Amino acid sequence: MNQNGDITMHLDHALSPRGASIPLEVSDPVFTLDDVSVFYGDYEAIRNVTLPIGKNEITAFIGPSGCGKSTLLRSFNRMNDLILGSHLKGVVAYHGTDIYGPDVDPIEVRRKVGMVFQKPNVFPKSIYENVAYGPKVNGAKGNLDDVVEECLTRAALWNEVKDDLKKSAYALSGGQQQRLVIARCIAVKPEVILMDEPCASLDPIATAKIEDLMVELANDYTIVIVTHNMQQAARVSDRTAFFTAELDDNEVRHGRLVEFGRTRELFSSPGDTRTEDYISGRFG
Amino acid sequence: MALNTASETAEGLSLRQSRPRYGEKVIRFVLAAAAFVSIFTTFGILISLLIPSIEFFLEVPITDFLFGTTWTPLFKDGEFGVLPLLSGTIVITVIAIAVAIPLGLGASIYLSEYASTRVRKVLKPTLEVLAGIPTVVFGFFALEFLTQLVLIKIFPGIEVFNALSAGLIMGIMIIPTIASLSEDAMAAVPSGLRDGAYALGSTKRQTAIKVVIPAALSGIVAAFVLGISRAIGETMIVTIAAGLQPQLSFNPLIGMQTMTSYIAAAGSGDLATGSIEYKSIFAVGMLLFVLTFIMNIFSIRLVRRFRQVYQ
Numbered sequence: 031m032n033q034n035g036d037i038t039m040h041l042d043h044a045l046s047p048r049g050a051s052i053p054l055e056v057s058d059p060v061f062t063l064d065d066v067s068v069f070y071g072d073y074e075a076i077r078n079v080t081l082p083i084g085k086n087e088i089t090a091f092i093g094p095s096g097c098g099k100s101t102l103l104r105s106f107n108r109m110n111d112l113i114l115g116s117h118l119k120g121v122v123a124y125h126g127t128d129i130y131g132p133d134v135d136p137i138e139v140r141r142k143v144g145m146v147f148q149k150p151n152v153f154p155k156s157i158y159e160n161v162a163y164g165p166k167v168n169g170a171k172g173n174l175d176d177v178v179e180e181c182l183t184r185a186a187l188w189n190e191v192k193d194d195l196k197k198s199a200y201a202l203s204g205g206q207q208q209r210l211v212i213a214r215c216i217a218v219k220p221e222v223i224l225m226d227e228p229c230a231s232l233d234p235i236a237t238a239k240i241e242d243l244m245v246e247l248a249n250d251y252t253i254v255i256v257t258h259n260m261q262q263a264a265r266v267s268d269r270t271a272f273f274t275a276e277l278d279d280n281e282v283r284h285g286r287l288v289e290f291g292r293t294r295e296l297f298s299s300p301g302d303t304r305t306e307d308y309i310s311g312r313f314g
Numbered sequence: 315m316a317l318n319t320a321s322e323t324a325e326g327l328s329l330r331q332s333r334p335r336y337g338e339k340v341i342r343f344v345l346a347a348a349a350f351v352s353i354f355t356t357f358g359i360l361i362s363l364l365i366p367s368i369e370f371f372l373e374v375p376i377t378d379f380l381f382g383t384t385w386t387p388l389f390k391d392g393e394f395g396v397l398p399l400l401s402g403t404i405v406i407t408v409i410a411i412a413v414a415i416p417l418g419l420g421a422s423i424y425l426s427e428y429a430s431t432r433v434r435k436v437l438k439p440t441l442e443v444l445a446g447i448p449t450v451v452f453g454f455f456a457l458e459f460l461t462q463l464v465l466i467k468i469f470p471g472i473e474v475f476n477a478l479s480a481g482l483i484m485g486i487m488i489i490p491t492i493a494s495l496s497e498d499a500m501a502a503v504p505s506g507l508r509d510g511a512y513a514l515g516s517t518k519r520q521t522a523i524k525v526v527i528p529a530a531l532s533g534i535v536a537a538f539v540l541g542i543s544r545a546i547g548e549t550m551i552v553t554i555a556a557g558l559q560p561q562l563s564f565n566p567l568i569g570m571q572t573m574t575s576y577i578a579a580a581g582s583g584d585l586a587t588g589s590i591e592y593k594s595i596f597a598v599g600m601l602l603f604v605l606t607f608i609m610n611i612f613s614i615r616l617v618r619r620f621r622q623v624y625q
Contacts, residue, residue, distance in 0.1 A: 145513035149506050152510075
């Protein structure tokens with residue numbers, strides 16, 4: 031019975047999205063989320079999100095811990111599939127195709143939608159092999175020197191490592207490792223790069239380098255970044271989505287999208303008091 | 315600036331140790347003793363091996379021992395060429411690791427990367443039970459079941475005591491060691507590496523083979539070496555299933571004696587203490603010790619070479 035009730039509510043909602051505070055003015059969206067909820071087992075981590083991601087834009091997801099922003103990010107390349115018991119309601123459309131559709135291969139999705147994680151997860155291989163890994167598993171044959179050089183150059187790392195390509199990636203500093211991960215990611219030639227708090231473990235100088243890199247990469251890639259750092263969102267992003275964690279009628283916590291808009295507008299004149307409280311540092 | 319000593323700090327504030335901590339010293343001594351027991355034992359064994367071995371080599375030249383092709387210690391004017399025992403050990407160990415490494419590694423990849431949590435929870439302890447079966451039981455299983463019911467149908471000319479059955483069963487005995495330790499090593503690979511691989515569009519197989527196994531390689535190699543050491547040192551299975559005939563041969567269908575089964579058989583007989591036959595036990599034991607020692611050194615180097623430090 032409960033199940034039926036949920037489905038009815040879900041349909042109602044999809045037909046008339048409560049989109050008043052969520053402007054959908056993005057003209058050329060790469061992704062369109064329609065009424066997306068993500069569950070871990072019975073727990074609904076984030077509820078009813080409707081949101082577009084603009085092409086060659088940087089979209090920032092901000093909000094307090096536990097608001098489901100990372101969970102939502104991981105639904106863009108089906109990384110949540112790897113977590114036992116997770117499932118998704120609603121539609122995550124990539125250029126109009128539901129990536130959770132029946133004949134969609136998550137591996138193909140991940141080749142189009144790359145991801146950079148909070149902790150620089152370089153492989154225990156050489157710097158060269160880290161970058162060459164993606165093209166190799168995707169069937170590239172022959173000499174990858176040019177690809178490696180190009181990707182390391184694009185990730186603003188080439189000049190620092192060009193003489194040490196055979197060295198272990200673990201020999202690099204944290205900031206260099208994170209740029210290596212970005213180089214590794216673009217070697218697969220994705221269209222979208224998801225970044226889950228990419229600077230959380232970095233010092234301010236390394237962070238600044240990554241931020242410059244993001245802005246540079248946005249010329250060719252669509253970037254979605256989750257960040258705890260509001261200044262970072264304000265500095266680099268074109269649009270910002272603010273999420274929060276709320277208790278529902280049954281006292282269960284779940285994430286909600288509060289507000290989505292152009293970053294400058296959202297930070298200068300937030301349309302919701304919760305956004306205003308958060309960005310002015312009153313909670314979170 | 316003049317400084318006070320710890321005892322004369324102003325206003326009764328003392329930074330000296332206020333009461334003795336005897337407990338610390340006792341604990342330190344007990345723990346150190348525990349650590350040194352194994353070292354002393356090792357030296358004790360080494361010395362007790364070394365003295366009779368030296369006496370043995372005073373009577374039998376070491377070159378005759380190492381390169382002789384006939385092992386007949388119990389005959390009058392017996393010969394002490396260890397190569398037949400060495401070949402028996404090598405043949406059976408090679409068969410055992412040819413079984414244990416692919417199956418053990420396969421099992422560990424399945425457990426760590428493919429199996430659901432529920433399957434893993436059942437399968438891993440079950441596999442580890444296999445390691446708890448007494449080797450004497452494995453020995454009789456090899457002799458009574460494997461040889462008599464299975465191998466004899468495939469190889470009609472096979473001898474009742476043969477190296478093949480002992481090697482195969484020994485391999486099965488070692489699977490849990492290799493599988494369990496390799497699985498531990500793979501499970502210790504940070505999940506961030508798997509996420510990274512999947513996010514680049516890797517399949518499960520690519521993630522396991524190109525990222526997880528290389529990252530866990532030092533642990534996997536250590537598991538292999540431990541498995542091989544167990545195979546070389548294993549005694550009961552070979553004593554029961556492979557027979558006690560020293561033969562310099564690489565034919566697994568005939569009976570063979572290994573270094574360990576010679577020690578077990580000769581040691582349980584009624585050899586006169588101090589006789590050359592008696593001393594030969596220690597010489598073979600010494601060789602066994604040296605071989606496993608070299609292997610351990612080799613493996614430590616190998617592990618160090620492949621060691622990956624996760625942040």
